[in-house]
Amino acid sequence: MARRREAMERLASRAVQIGFLLALLALWYAATNFWGVNHLLLPNPVAVFHQLVDVLKTGQFLPDLRVTATEFVAAFLLAMTSGMLVGFFVSRSRYWSRVFEPLFAGLYSIPIILLLPLYVLFFGLGPASKIALGTTISFFPVVLATIAGFGNVDRSLITAARSMGASDYQLFRYVLVPAALPVILTGLRIGFTVALLAILGSETIASLAGLGHHIVQLAESMEMARMFAYIAFVVAITVLLNGLVSHLEARGRRRE
Amino acid sequence: MSTGEVAIRIRSVGHQFGEVGEARHIRALADTSLDIVRGELLCLIGPSGCGKSTLLNVIGGLLAPTSGTVEVAGKPVHGPMPHDIAYIFQENALFPWNTVDENVRLGMLFQGVPKAEHAARAQQSLQAVGLAEFADHYPAQLSGGMRQRASLARALSLQTGILLMDEPFGALDEQTRMILGEDLSVLLARTEKTIVFVTHSLGEAVFLADRVAVFSARPGTVKKIIRIDEPHPRNPAFVTSEKFTALRNELYALLHDEIRKAVGSDAPRGRRGANGGAP
Numbered sequence: 001m002a003r004r005r006e007a008m009e010r011l012a013s014r015a016v017q018i019g020f021l022l023a024l025l026a027l028w029y030a031a032t033n034f035w036g037v038n039h040l041l042l043p044n045p046v047a048v049f050h051q052l053v054d055v056l057k058t059g060q061f062l063p064d065l066r067v068t069a070t071e072f073v074a075a076f077l078l079a080m081t082s083g084m085l086v087g088f089f090v091s092r093s094r095y096w097s098r099v100f101e102p103l104f105a106g107l108y109s110i111p112i113i114l115l116l117p118l119y120v121l122f123f124g125l126g127p128a129s130k131i132a133l134g135t136t137i138s139f140f141p142v143v144l145a146t147i148a149g150f151g152n153v154d155r156s157l158i159t160a161a162r163s164m165g166a167s168d169y170q171l172f173r174y175v176l177v178p179a180a181l182p183v184i185l186t187g188l189r190i191g192f193t194v195a196l197l198a199i200l201g202s203e204t205i206a207s208l209a210g211l212g213h214h215i216v217q218l219a220e221s222m223e224m225a226r227m228f229a230y231i232a233f234v235v236a237i238t239v240l241l242n243g244l245v246s247h248l249e250a251r252g253r254r255r256e
Numbered sequence: 257m258s259t260g261e262v263a264i265r266i267r268s269v270g271h272q273f274g275e276v277g278e279a280r281h282i283r284a285l286a287d288t289s290l291d292i293v294r295g296e297l298l299c300l301i302g303p304s305g306c307g308k309s310t311l312l313n314v315i316g317g318l319l320a321p322t323s324g325t326v327e328v329a330g331k332p333v334h335g336p337m338p339h340d341i342a343y344i345f346q347e348n349a350l351f352p353w354n355t356v357d358e359n360v361r362l363g364m365l366f367q368g369v370p371k372a373e374h375a376a377r378a379q380q381s382l383q384a385v386g387l388a389e390f391a392d393h394y395p396a397q398l399s400g401g402m403r404q405r406a407s408l409a410r411a412l413s414l415q416t417g418i419l420l421m422d423e424p425f426g427a428l429d430e431q432t433r434m435i436l437g438e439d440l441s442v443l444l445a446r447t448e449k450t451i452v453f454v455t456h457s458l459g460e461a462v463f464l465a466d467r468v469a470v471f472s473a474r475p476g477t478v479k480k481i482i483r484i485d486e487p488h489p490r491n492p493a494f495v496t497s498e499k500f501t502a503l504r505n506e507l508y509a510l511l512h513d514e515i516r517k518a519v520g521s522d523a524p525r526g527r528r529g530a531n532g533g534a535p
Contacts, residue, residue, distance in 0.1 A: 159318060160349035164366040164414065165338030174362055178353040 043225040051229035061233060067210040068199060071127045075134025076195045080188060083139045087146025087184075097151050101144070108140035113201065120206050130202045130210070137198040138191035145187020149180030185249045192245050196238055263418060263450040264292035264315055269324030270475075271310050284310045286475035287324070294417070297444065297451040297488075299461040301511065302471025302479075303518035308454045309422055311476075315452060316341055316420050328418065338367045342411035346423040348403045350395040356382065356406045357391035363410045381413040382406075384443060401432035408440075412447075421453045425460065437463055438492055445488035458511070462503045463490055470510045473517035480510055 025045060031037045032044040039047075055061050090096045116133055123129040153176055161175045203212025211234050218227035269288050274281040285307035292298050300308040313319035315326055317335045326333040328340050350359050360378040369377065382388045385405040395403050404424055411419055425433045437460055444451065455461050461468045465484050472479040484503060486494060494500055 156345055156347050156349045157351060160343065160345060161366060163316060163318060163336045163338065163341070163343040164363045165336060165368060166366040170366055174365075175351065178351070 040222060040224060043228055047225040048228040048232065051226045052232055055226070055229050055233060061211070061214075061230070064209060064211045064214045067127060068203065068212070071130045071134065071203075071210065072196055072199045074127075075131045075199060076138060076192060078131070078135040079138035079142055079191055079195060082135075083142025083187070083191065084146050084184065087143040088150055090143075091147045091150035097147055101147050101151075104140055104143055104147075108144065112137045113198070116202050116205060125206055125208050127210075130199050130207065133202050134195040134198045138195035141190040141194065142184075142187045145184050145190075146180070149183035149187070150176055152183075153179040181252055185252045189245050189249050193242060196241070200234065261294045262291045263294040263329065264290075264452070265327040266290040266292070266311070266315070267325050267327075269311065269314055269321045269326060271307065271314065271319070271321045271323075272475075283475035285314075285321070286477045288477045289324075290469065290478055292450060292452060294450050295448050296466040297453060297464055299465035299468045300452065300454045300471060301456070301458070301461045301468055301507065302476055303473050303511070303515040304456075305474050305518060306471040306476030306514070307474065308471050308476065312420050312422050312452060312454050316343055318343075338414070338416075340416055341418045341420060342414045342416040344404075344407050344411050344419065344421040344424045346426045348395070348407040350403060350406055350410070352395050355392050355394055356387060356398070356409070359395070359406060360410045360413050363414055367414050369414075377413045377415070378409075381409040384412060385409045386439070399432075400428050401436055404428065404436060408443075417448075417450060419449050419451045421451065423454050423456065426456065433457070433460065438490070440464065442489040458504050458507045459495070461507065462500055463495060468507060470507065471514070473514045479514065482506060482510075 028042070028045050032039060032042055090100045112133070115136060116129065119129040119132045123132055157175055157179065158171065161171050166175070199210075200212045203210040204216050207213040211230065215227055215230050215234070218224075218230060267289050269285060270283075271285040272281065272283045284305070288307075288311060300311065302308050310319065314321045315328070315333065317333045317337055320334075328337055331337070331340075350356075351362065354362060357378055360381060361374045364374050364377060365371075378391075379388065382391055385408050387402065387405050387409055390398060390402065390406075395406065398406065407424070425436055428436065441464060453461075453464060455464075462484055468482045468484065469478045470480045470482065471477065482503065486499070
C-alpha cells in the first residue's frame with residue numbers, strides 16, 4: 001500500500017512539472033500570437049520549431065557541435081584526471097589535506113569566468129582558451145570531492161583490512177576506492193555540468209566557432225527564430241547528457 | 257583448558273599515548289605480563305580506559321607498545337600477523353559495499369588463501385555461524401547480531417590459531433548478546449582456537465571464559481586472574497547456577513573498587529570501597 005501511494009505521489013508531482021512546462025509554452029504562444037509581443041524580441045514557438053527541424057535536417061549544426069564537443073571532452077578529461085590525481089595525493093596526508101582543502105574551496109568560490117580575458121590573451125580566440133577555462137572551473141569540484149572521498153574512509157575498515165594482511169594495492173583497490181567512489185562520482189557530475197556551462201558561456205563571449213559562437217552570430221544578425229532553435233537544440237543536448245551522468249552516478253552508488 | 261603450551265607471551269608491556277608533559281599524555285597500560293595458553297579463552301575485563309583494548313591491539317600488532325614485548329607462537333609481534341591472528345571488532349568492520357559472501361572472500365584474498373579454496377571455506381564458515389542463507393545480503397540488510405556473525409565467519413574462514421575479539425557484542429542488545437554468547441561457546445568448543453576476548457559484561461566473561469583477567473584502573477594492569485572451571489560448550493543452565501553467581505559476584509567485588517577509581521571524583525567520600533555500594 002505504502003509503495004503504491006509513493007508511486008502515485010511521484011506520478012502526481014511529475015504531472016505538475018510537465019504541466020508547468022506546457023503552461024510556459026502556452027504563455028509563450030499566446031504572447032507572440034495574440035498579445036502582440038514583437039517577434040524580433042520573442043519569435044513565435046511554431047516558427048522556432050520549423051527552424052529547429054531545418055537545423056536538424058540540413059545538419060548545419062555539425063561543424064559547431066564538433067568544436068564545442070571537442071572543447072568539452074578535452075576540458076572534462078583534463079579536469080577529471082588532474083583533479084583525481086591531485087585529490088588522491090593530497091588526501092594521503094592529513095597535513096596536506098588541512099592546507100589544500102580550504103585553499104581549493106576558496107579558489108572555487110571566486111568567479112573563475114573572470115579568467116577568460118586572460119586565457120584569450122594567453123591562448124587566443126580558438127578552442128584552447130575555452131578548454132583552459134572549462135578545465136579550471138571543473139577541476140575544483142573534482143579535486144574537492146576526491147580529497148573528501150579518500151580522506152573520510154572509515155578508519156576501522158582500513159584497520160580491519162590491514163589486520164587481515166591487505167597489501168597497499170589491495171587496500172586501495174578493495175577498500176579506499178569503493179569507499180570514496182560515491183563522493184567522487186558526485187564531484188565528477190558537478191564537474192561535468194560546470195565544464196559544459198563554462199565552454200558554452202565562453203563561446204558566447206569570445207570565440208571563432210562552436211554552438212555558443214553560432215548563437216551569438218544569429219542574435220547579431222537578428223535571426224531570432226533560428227537562434228531560439230539553436231538554444232533549444234543545446235538545451236536538449238545538455239538535458240540528455242546531464243540525465244546520462246546522473247544515471248551513471250546513481251548506478252555507481254547503488255553498490256553500497 | 258589444560259596447562260599446555262603458551263600461545264601468546266606478554267612481557268612487561270606498557271603503553272602511553274602522547275609524550276610525557278603533553279596535555280594529552282595518557283598512560284594507558286602499565287607493565288603487564290601475561291601468558292595465554294593455547295586453546296583457552298581469556299577474557300579481559302576492567303573499567304573504561306584501563307587499557308584492555310590497548311593490550312588487545314598490541315597483541316594483534318595494530319599498535320606498537322612503548323615498552324615490553326609480545327610473542328605469538330614464539331615470534332615477536334611487530335605488525336599484523338594475518339596467518340596467526342584474526343580480529344573481530346566492536347563495529348564489525350564489514351565492507352558495506354560487499355555482500356556477506358564477498359566480505360568473507362575478501363578476507364581470504366587479503367590473507368593470501370589460494371582462490372580455489374575461497375568458495376568452500378566461505379560456505380563452511382558461513383554455515384558454522386548460521387548465515388549460509390544470507391550470503392548474498394549486504395551488511396545494511398542484516399541486523400546487528402547477524403552482522404557480528406558475518407564478521408565472525410570472516411575471521412573463522414582465515415583459519416588462524418588465535419582470535420582477538422574487541423567487545424564484539426558491545427553494540428548489541430542483551431538478548432542478542434546472550435544468544436550469540438551461547439552460540440560462540442558451542443562453536444569454539446569445536447575449534448582449538450586461542451581466544452582473547454575484551455568485554456564490559458561480567459556475565460559474558462564468566463559464561464565464555466576459561467580465565468578472566470581483571471584489570472585495575474588506568475594505568476591498567478592485570479590485578480587478578482580468575483579461573484572458570486566449567487567445560488565447553490557451556491550449558492545455558494550454567495547462567496542460573498550458584499557457581500555462576502558466586503564467580504560473577506567475585507568479579508563484581510574485584511571490579512567495583514577499580515571502577516570507582518576510574519570514575520574518580522564522582523565517588524562520594526567515605527563510602528569508597530565500603531561493602532560494594534549499590535549492586
